[in-house]
Amino acid sequence: MATGYFGLTIFFVLAFFIGSALLILNRLLAPKAPDPYKEYPYECGVPLYDKTTWTTIDQKYYLLGLLLVLFDLESAFVFPWAVIFREVAQVAPGFIFTEMFLFLFVLILGYLYAWKKGALRWQ
Amino acid sequence: MEILGTVIGVVVKSLIFIVGMFLAAAYLTLIERKFAGHVQQRPGPLHVGFHGLLQPIADALKVLTKEDIVPANVDRVLFYLASLLAFVPAIMILAVIPFGEPFTLFGIEIKPYITDLNVGLILALAFGSISIYGVIFAGWASNSKYPMIGGLRKAAVLIGYEVALGFAMVGPLMMAGSFSLREIVAAQDGFFGAFIWYQPIAFIVILFAILAETGRTPFDVQEAEAELVSGYNTEYSGMKFGLFPLAEWYIGTFVLSAIAVILFFGGWKGPQIFGFLSPFIWFFLKVAMMFMFFLWVHWTLPRYRVDQITEIAWKVMLPLSLLNIFITAIIILIKG
Structure with a gap:
């Protein structure tokens, strides 16, 4: 198994180096003709109104982001259960079924609450 | 010695996969452009090579030699x-x-x-x-x-x-x-x-x-x-x-x-x-x-x-x- 992760690491290093090599190659090969207008952010040719966009932006899905944390964690708990489901179902079918669906039931209640409260709407 | 052999094996295989993926991706661009062209009733890339077969190479060279702004x-x-x-x-x-x-x-x-x-x-x-x-x-x-x-x-x-x-x-x-x-x-x-x-x-x-x-x-x-x-x-x-x-x-x-x-x-x-x-x-x-x-x-x-x-x-x-x-x-x- 250790060799498996070893292969993955080597693949990552190679992919990273090939990606960076392409960027560097581009810098080396490309012509350079600096021009103040080229450094100007795209703005349809009108003068730049706002010097920066790094201000507060109303992104309208803050609650969805919170729900993502909740449900992604939940799916992390469901995965191991799913893998052993068939195996354990032969020995203790009632146990493995109720165990997870009790857990899911509580979360689905929370999900319905969030839905009713309008957290799933684009605000 | 055995470890070195494994390392070289993995490196060569990874390189084959990555380079193969690059070539495949290059020609997938051609497939997509041809497909899009015919969906929209136009021929798509046609002039570089036979029916645009060399177009991905031309595109790769173009992207590599464009100014890096x-x-x-x-x-x-x-x-x-x-x-x-x-x-x-x-x-x-x-x-x-x-x-x-x-x-x-x-x-x-x-x-x-x-x-x-x-x-x-x-x-x-x-x-x-x-x-x-x-x-x-x-x-x-x-x-x-x-x-x-x-x-x-x-x-x-x-x-x-x-x-x-x-x-x-x-x-x-x-x-x-x-x-x-x-x-x-x-x-x-x-x-x-x-x-x-x-x-x-x-x-x-x-x-x-x-x-x-x-x-x-x-x-x-x-x-x-x-x-x-x-x-x-x-x-x-x-x-x-x-x-x-x-x-x-x-x-x-x-x-x-x-x-x-x-x-x-x-x-x-x-x-x-x-x-x-x-x-x-x-x-x-x-x-x-x-x-x-x-x-x-x-x-x-x-x-x-x-x-x-x-x-x-x-x-x-x-x-x-x-x-x-x-x-x-x-x-x-x-x-x-």
């Missing part, structure tokens, strides 16, 4: 990092995809995959989620309005479909009882053993999720060239720009199609009618069918609005995938 007020580190962060995770999924069973050629055992980890599917899911940072960083680092809006939209789309994708994969996992992509393929026997017959709901949810993750048309709000110029990569040029569509549209769609084929269509299994090459031919045929399906959707459908996309994800796809888990569990309990 960095606008004045960007966050330089993140600006460069963003294209790498889009590209590297997309190609990392390739490392866990098996293209067939190990076979012996001239007395050497060849494994047509980089690694066969027992958490293969989780890794694929994880790398898929990391690649979203590329888009968000690109949007933020550009310090310009259109990229900013594009990056935020992409984040909104992905946080919805991420959850649905995770839950939809639970269905096939329960059927196969393993995270290893090889064992998932091994669990699907014969034509009617393919999981598509047992998991149609999961398949539909995963189709939607792949369209959203790769930013193809019904869900391409991060690009939305009619409203956002080019979305998150507006300020990019040269190879920095080239890596984005390469990673998202070609490598991303290809590897996610491969994952879908492994999960639902029995991977490389098929009648042995092409001799010892038949696993590869079947696998690539199936992946090509999936890829063409995504192209078909991309070039046919109009675009959703971003709030509609997130509402579909949270109000339709998530309940559907939960329902699928429930149905699968009951069927397994009844049939044993």
Whole structure:
């Protein structure tokens, strides 16, 4: 198994180096003709109104982001259960079924609450 | 000495995979442009080589020799990092995809995959989620309005479909009882053993999720060239720009199609009618069918609005995938 992760690491290093090599190659090969207008952010040719966009932006899905944390964690708990489901179902079918669906039931209640409260709407 | 041999073996194999993926992605661009052309009743690339066969090479050279413009007020580190962060995770999924069973050629055992980890599917899911940072960083680092809006939209789309994708994969996992992509393929026997017959709901949810993750048309709000110029990569040029569509549209769609084929269509299994090459031919045929399906959707459908996309994800796809888990569990309990 250790060799498996070893292969993955080597693949990552190679992919990273090939990606960076392409960027560097581009810098080396490309012509350079600096021009103040080229450094100007795209703005349809009108003068730049706002010097920066790094201000507060109303992104309208803050609650969805919170729900993502909740449900992604939940799916992390469901995965191991799913893998052993068939195996354990032969020995203790009632146990493995109720165990997870009790857990899911509580979360689905929370999900319905969030839905009713309008957290799933684009605000 | 033995360790050195393994290292060299892995390096050579990884290089073959990465370079092969690059060549494949280059020609996937040609396929897409030809396809798009004929959908819109125009010929597509026609003049470079026979029916545009050399067009990908011309495009690669062009992208490599374009001026590398960095606008004045960007966050330089993140600006460069963003294209790498889009590209590297997309190609990392390739490392866990098996293209067939190990076979012996001239007395050497060849494994047509980089690694066969027992958490293969989780890794694929994880790398898929990391690649979203590329888009968000690109949007933020550009310090310009259109990229900013594009990056935020992409984040909104992905946080919805991420959850649905995770839950939809639970269905096939329960059927196969393993995270290893090889064992998932091994669990699907014969034509009617393919999981598509047992998991149609999961398949539909995963189709939607792949369209959203790769930013193809019904869900391409991060690009939305009619409203956002080019979305998150507006300020990019040269190879920095080239890596984005390469990673998202070609490598991303290809590897996610491969994952879908492994999960639902029995991977490389098929009648042995092409001799010892038949696993590869079947696998690539199936992946090509999936890829063409995504192209078909991309070039046919109009675009959703971003709030509609997130509402579909949270109000339709998530309940559907939960329902699928429930149905699968009951069927397994009844049939044993």
